[in-house]
Amino acid sequence: MTMKRIASLLLIFSISHFLNFSYAQLQPKREFRGAWIQCVNNQWNGIGRDRMQITLINQLDELQRTGINAILFQVRAEGDALYQSYMEPWSRFLTGVQGKVPEPYWDPLAWMVEQCHQRGMELHAWINPFRAKTKGTPSLTSAYFLQHPDRFFEYDGLWLFDPGVPENRQYICQVVADIVQRYDVDGIHIDDYFYPYPVQGLAIPDGNTYAKYGHGLSIGDWRRQNVNLFIRDMFQTIRSIKPWVKFGVAPFGIYRNMSSDPAGSATNGLQNYDDLYADVLEWIRQGWVDYNIPQLYWEIGNKAADYATLLRWWDANAGQRPLYIGQDVERTVKFADTTNPNSHQVFQKYNMQRAYPNVLGSCQWYAKAVCDNPANYTTVLKQAYHQYPSLQPEMPWIDAKAPKRVKRLTPVWTRDGYILFWTAPTARKEMDRATQYVVYRFQKAEPIDIGNPSRIVAITRDTYFPLPYLNGQTEYVYVVTALDRLQNESRPVKKTIKL
Numbered sequence: 392m393t394m395k396r397i398a399s400l401l402l403i404f405s406i407s408h409f410l411n412f413s414y415a416q417l418q419p420k421r422e423f424r425g426a427w428i429q430c431v432n433n434q435w436n437g438i439g440r441d442r443m444q445i446t447l448i449n450q451l452d453e454l455q456r457t458g459i460n461a462i463l464f465q466v467r468a469e470g471d472a473l474y475q476s477y478m479e480p481w482s483r484f485l486t487g488v489q490g491k492v493p494e495p496y497w498d499p500l501a502w503m504v505e506q507c508h509q510r511g512m513e514l515h516a517w518i519n520p521f522r523a524k525t526k527g528t529p530s531l532t533s534a535y536f537l538q539h540p541d542r543f544f545e546y547d548g549l550w551l552f553d554p555g556v557p558e559n560r561q562y563i564c565q566v567v568a569d570i571v572q573r574y575d576v577d578g579i580h581i582d583d584y585f586y587p588y589p590v591q592g593l594a595i596p597d598g599n600t601y602a603k604y605g606h607g608l609s610i611g612d613w614r615r616q617n618v619n620l621f622i623r624d625m626f627q628t629i630r631s632i633k634p635w636v637k638f639g640v641a642p643f644g645i646y647r648n649m650s651s652d653p654a655g656s657a658t659n660g661l662q663n664y665d666d667l668y669a670d671v672l673e674w675i676r677q678g679w680v681d682y683n684i685p686q687l688y689w690e691i692g693n694k695a696a697d698y699a700t701l702l703r704w705w706d707a708n709a710g711q712r713p714l715y716i717g718q719d720v721e722r723t724v725k726f727a728d729t730t731n732p733n734s735h736q737v738f739q740k741y742n743m744q745r746a747y748p749n750v751l752g753s754c755q756w757y758a759k760a761v762c763d764n765p766a767n768y769t770t771v772l773k774q775a776y777h778q779y780p781s782l783q784p785e786m787p788w789i790d791a792k793a794p795k796r797v798k799r800l801t802p803v804w805t806r807d808g809y810i811l812f813w814t815a816p817t818a819r820k821e822m823d824r825a826t827q828y829v830v831y832r833f834q835k836a837e838p839i840d841i842g843n844p845s846r847i848v849a850i851t852r853d854t855y856f857p858l859p860y861l862n863g864q865t866e867y868v869y870v871v872t873a874l875d876r877l878q879n880e881s882r883p884v885k886k887t888i889k890l
Contacts, residue, residue, distance in 0.1 A: 423752025425461040430484040437487035458777025467518035474500035490532035515578030524550035555600035578637035614668035626679040635876040639682040656704040675710035688719035690726035709749035724766035779844035793879040809860040825873035835866040
């Protein structure tokens with residue numbers, strides 16, 4: 392028997408064991424299931440439109456089959472753009488040279504919005520706010536940088552927008568306002584880069600800015616205040632333009648160590664609060680973010696930053712915002728389950744995640760790793776944890792009003808077969824407009840329970856659903872509900888159909 396065959400049998404056994412004895416009955420109807428698609432690894436650099444589109448289509452199709460319902464697509468890596476920006480240059484991570492227009496011309500962000508929405512996925516535009524130049528970029532063509540070089544500082548080969556300069560924070564908010572105004576994105580997302588990751592013996596060269604704007608604060612408190620002001624202003628900018636667009640962050644996985652703060656986690660690593668000047672819990676307390684995805688990329692049992700310890704800590708400090716967990720695909724399959732050496736840690740991690748009440752989803756680092764299915768990681772998601780479709784978690788602080796019910800739910804014979812049609816409900820405001828529909832199917836005598844995700848047969852933007860007609864001898868009850876932009880769900884409408 393080959394090693395590949397043995398691995399497949401072990402996987403089947405593991406999944407069967409999970410389904411019989413663990414959390415299969417707790418498959419959530421609402422769960423964020425995201426994946427990051429990054430540009431900074433140079434995967435798109437100069438490959439051209441056609442190859443990039445083919446690669447992305449293949450990835451999106453596989454991610455859809457895996458149950459992923461949100462894509463975090465990197466569109467601004469270093470004060471540049473993977474979209475048609477009127478403020479910043481085209482990214483070298485797209486065309487090979489900063490400022491070079493893609494040939495043939497296309498707009499990756501506009502294209503990705505359309506592709507994701509066709510597949511029932513959200514698209515969150517992922518930006519790095521303060522990085523202006525990575526080590527591999529030979530020169531900058533940004534008009535803002537060239538006009539205001541004094542508003543930037545260099546650190547360990549990077550150039551950064553100085554967060555202490557108010558004009559920089561305003562400028563970045565204007566960049567995001569432009570994205571939100573012109574693109575039908577579902578969210579704006581930022582990752583873990585605020586002040587730079589510290590290099591031993593190298594001080595951040597922002598002394599002149601601190602002297603000008605510090606106003607008596609300690610330099611640490613002043614830096615945190617700068618980032619707080621930026622987060623607040625970004626949140627308010629997005630809300631003022633399209634209030635349904637979500638704003639989320641993916642901070643480094645440790646907020647503070649217990650050695651720095653008794654309320655911190657029992658860890659020993661770099662800290663958001665002290666080293667990156669990112670007070671994530673303050674943003675949550677103030678309601679300035681709509682979701683939080685701490686990057687818990689370590690394994691269970693890591694001596695400095697144990698996954699289980701950090702998961703428990705973030706759940707206890709989730710506050711009033713959804714907590715999603717950043718999962719490292721490759722690292723998860725690299726380490727053995729601490730209770731079962733024959734398995735890697737995917738089952739152990741997801742069982743833990745599903746057991747905590749404030750954890751409402753996860754995000755995969757990174758999308759291509761999911762598509763590569765290392766050690767059957769993706770197969771486990773498909774067969775166990777993402778077995779059924781999932782709606783997004785509710786966000787009642789943005790909007791809790793459900794759309795009206797669908798109208799005229801009717802099966803019709805057409806030249807393309809038997810099709811269930813309905814009419815979109817009326818809406819006076821954009822926030823109330825139906826943008827998607829959930830189609831459920833039940834046995835004739837079965838109770839109608841739209842809380843059961845196993846009965847979802849489609850989440851679609853269409854106002855029709857092709858019916859699987861067989862011989863017309865069996866009755867089923869089809870139920871259709873409407874979803875608005877925040878996936879508030881309408882009351883159901885049902886129709887009994889013989890198939």
